Amino acid sequence: MNIYFVSLGCDKNLVDSEVMLGLLTKQGYTLTDDETKADIIVVNTCSFIHDAKQESVDTLLEMAEYKKSGQVKVLIAAGCLAQRYQQEILDEITEVDAVVGTTGYGDICQVIDKVLQGQRLLDIHSLGELPAPDVRRVITTGGYSSYLKIAEGCDKHCSYCIIPKIRGEYRSYPMEEVLKQAKDLARAGIKELNIVAQETTMYGKDLYGAKVFPELLRRLCQIDGIRWIRILYCYPEEITDELIQVIREEEKVCHYLDLPIQHANDEILKRMGRRTTRKDLENVIQKLRENIPDIALRTTLITGFPGETQQQHEELMDFVERMGFDRLGVFTYSPEEGTAAATMPDQIPEEEKLRRQDELMSLQQNIAFDISAAMVGRTLDVLVEGKLPEEGVYIGRTYKDAPDVDGYIFISAREELLSGSFVTVRVTASHEYDLIGEVIYESAK
Numbered sequence: 267m268n269i270y271f272v273s274l275g276c277d278k279n280l281v282d283s284e285v286m287l288g289l290l291t292k293q294g295y296t297l298t299d300d301e302t303k304a305d306i307i308v309v310n311t312c313s314f315i316h317d318a319k320q321e322s323v324d325t326l327l328e329m330a331e332y333k334k335s336g337q338v339k340v341l342i343a344a345g346c347l348a349q350r351y352q353q354e355i356l357d358e359i360t361e362v363d364a365v366v367g368t369t370g371y372g373d374i375c376q377v378i379d380k381v382l383q384g385q386r387l388l389d390i391h392s393l394g395e396l397p398a399p400d401v402r403r404v405i406t407t408g409g410y411s412s413y414l415k416i417a418e419g420c421d422k423h424c425s426y427c428i429i430p431k432i433r434g435e436y437r438s439y440p441m442e443e444v445l446k447q448a449k450d451l452a453r454a455g456i457k458e459l460n461i462v463a464q465e466t467t468m469y470g471k472d473l474y475g476a477k478v479f480p481e482l483l484r485r486l487c488q489i490d491g492i493r494w495i496r497i498l499y500c501y502p503e504e505i506t507d508e509l510i511q512v513i514r515e516e517e518k519v520c521h522y523l524d525l526p527i528q529h530a531n532d533e534i535l536k537r538m539g540r541r542t543t544r545k546d547l548e549n550v551i552q553k554l555r556e557n558i559p560d561i562a563l564r565t566t567l568i569t570g571f572p573g574e575t576q577q578q579h580e581e582l583m584d585f586v587e588r589m590g591f592d593r594l595g596v597f598t599y600s601p602e603e604g605t606a607a608a609t610m611p612d613q614i615p616e617e618e619k620l621r622r623q624d625e626l627m628s629l630q631q632n633i634a635f636d637i638s639a640a641m642v643g644r645t646l647d648v649l650v651e652g653k654l655p656e657e658g659v660y661i662g663r664t665y666k667d668a669p670d671v672d673g674y675i676f677i678s679a680r681e682e683l684l685s686g687s688f689v690t691v692r693v694t695a696s697h698e699y700d701l702i703g704e705v706i707y708e709s710a711k
Contacts, residue, residue, distance in 0.1 A: 275312025570619030
């Protein structure tokens, strides 16, 4: 039978989707990228903010039309929206045959079997479970770059965030399991590992009584075939001197960190339930840049949090200008039912949130363009991602660019370049967020 799979939301959700795809192919199902040829459709949903919820609902309704026509025999809702609105989905979208929660995705084959036998069901496991199906994932991110999820859930309980209620408390995967998965990925040709969790920096605290993320990184660096290791979702208050030392010393660890700071005003940070002050953030950024001068820093911000004044917004603008982040994204605050912030007074009108978001992004655009221009003349190793035939150039990423969220470098080369190869490139120009360069060495050393 043919299965069509839709994966929505974050890269952590994508890893779950790839595990399900691995289980399904092992069971003998055929994957299709054409929903009109599908017998079974699985939608792995997201529920982080309002827009993500709406996209998930819209996708389920769109896929339900194929069920109505009789073409599709099974429609399954999985993931975060499914976990959060279990019975509502079954009640409101009658074409959905089964709902699979965030810790139940290892049951995907059994769930399909039960639906084919005529059952309609909820497959919701305890949020304390740690799903770890022993299966080779189907990598959907190309043959050379992949995400490596090292933990589930989160203990931070920020006042705006629903994640602990739909993903559970923080649970680390045992180190040997993480290393085994990484070795399997390397044997499959993966050269770039992007380390993900709701918070990578806390890895191992629940299992081993201490944060052992630096040790995990050193052991990952020993795996043959892996060229780049990129750290995402690194909470600033948990960055230790040991972690900084590992990033500085280990050649395979990219000089890149994703620091989700959300704001820079102390009062807003406190009301968000964050565990840093502006001074704390400035100190950790300064320490990172002093120890790793070429480090690329990405962050995310929330604008329009309940009670945020114009003065607090301007303080955030000042912080962004002073810190000069390489990459920055801004979300407008989304009130999520079940969170403390949703019931806070002084909710900000949507149009004001959008105005503040535009101001922040305009400021960051100028900063990012200046940073790109300053890269001209530098020589960098680049991971080739493909070719733009109509332009006659190749497209790739430097250590400063995480897949899907950051910029690119457009490369001219005399010889053919293979996707997934590394080349050494001299940057010759910049264009907004992106770079332009020419190959110096066909194989980066």
